[in-house]
Amino acid sequence: MTERTDSNRAVAETLATSNAFAGLSDGKKGFIFALCAYLLWGILPFYLKSVAHIPALEVVAHRIVWSVPIAAALLWWLGLLGDLKVAFTTPRMLAMAILTASLITINWGTYVWAIANDHTVDTALGYYINPLVNVVLGRLFLSERLTKAQMIAVALAACAVILLTVWSGGLPWISLILAFSFGLYGFFRKTLPIGAIQGFTLEVLILSIPSLGFIAWTMTQNTSHFTNGQPNDVSLLLFAGLATAVPLIFYALGAKLLRYTTIGLMQYIAPTIVFFIAIFVFGEPFSHVQLIAFVLIWSALAIYTWSMVYEAQKVKSAIAHNR
Known part of the structure; x- marks a missing residue:
């Protein structure tokens, strides 16, 4: 675990020492990286x-x-390709990477399908719920005690899910799949003893094998949009790599230079932007019941965020007092 942390910080510091970041503190550098990722x-x-x-x-x-x-x-630029060799020759690490790669594939597939089928509001809800799912996972798998504030926040989120279930006649599956797949991904990803960027590279390398097979199959079936689609389809699909890798790399760098509380507060930036895009740009329907559900979620997040900041201040005060 220590080696992974040192590796992550080394990567972040290597990229952050460029002229573009001259004179900035680690906190400001991390904030810029994380903000770019969430935007x-x-x-x-x-x-x-x-x-x-x-x-x-x-x-x-x-x-x-x-x-x-x-x-x-x-x-290659950072001189860390050797970490992948270690990963591929360590069965436990490879098995865990296969698990996390599978979870992030479920998350990506659900997200892509949801946006294409006018369920952008549901995706925003899913990523709003995600921090509260992380709290529940910590309680279930790590026996972490929930504070009163966290219990209230989780209860409010559960009420929102129940409300949407009753209103729509079924569970908000898109939101729940996104929240739990990303929550489980983050949970298991923490146990992968490799740096953030190395881990991402390992995951996409593992996933590239079935992905290349699927792409080859679409070509043999003449259904490939890469070879048989519109002229701009090739450019759009090539751009998918940048759209996927760049924000993840920015996030990994920012997370290593920022305090946990800060990155926790910033995580609401992306779903908030997505929510406004869904309503005001894509023009997706947004009922009064959905509004009530979102108010419950926002209230839950406000309580959760307050508790997170409060606990961080307590720890900070305790450390200062012990000095």
Whole structure:
């Protein structure tokens, strides 16, 4: 775990020492990296709408395949390609990477399909719920105690889900799949003893094998949008690599230079942008019941955020007092 942390910080510091960041503190550098990541994730629906005519599986396959050269080039530049050799020769690490790669594929596939099929509001809800799912996962798998504030926040989120279930006649599956797949991905990703960028590269390398097979199959069936689609489809699918890899790399760098509380507060930027895009740009319907559900979620997040900041201040005060 220590080696992974040192590796992550080394990567962040290597990239952050460029002239563009001269004179900035680690906190400011981390804030810029994380802000770029969340802004890019926030506007990602615009790109996904542009490829809505392409099947979600094909889009995901190209997201994976074209992320490989970007991530590999970055690792080569940083001199960290050797970490991948260690990963591929360590069965436990490889098995865990296969698990996390599978979870992020489910997340990406659901997200791409949802945006293409006018469920952008549901995706925003899913990523709003995600921090509260992380709290529940910590309680279930790590026996972490929930504070009163966290219990209230989780209860409010559960009420929102129940309200949407009763109103729509079924569970908000898109939101729940996104929240739990990303929550589980983050949970298991923490146990992967490898740096953030190395881990991402390992995951897309593993996923590139079935992805290349799927792309080859679409070509044999003459259904490939990469070879048989519109002229701009090739450019759009090639861009999938940048749209996938760049924000993830920015996030990984920012997370290593920022305090946990700060990155926790910033995580609401992307779903908020997505929410406003869904309502005011894509013009998706938004009922009074959905508004009530979102108010419940926003209230839950406000309580959760307050508790997170409060606990961080307590720890900070305790450390200062012990000095």
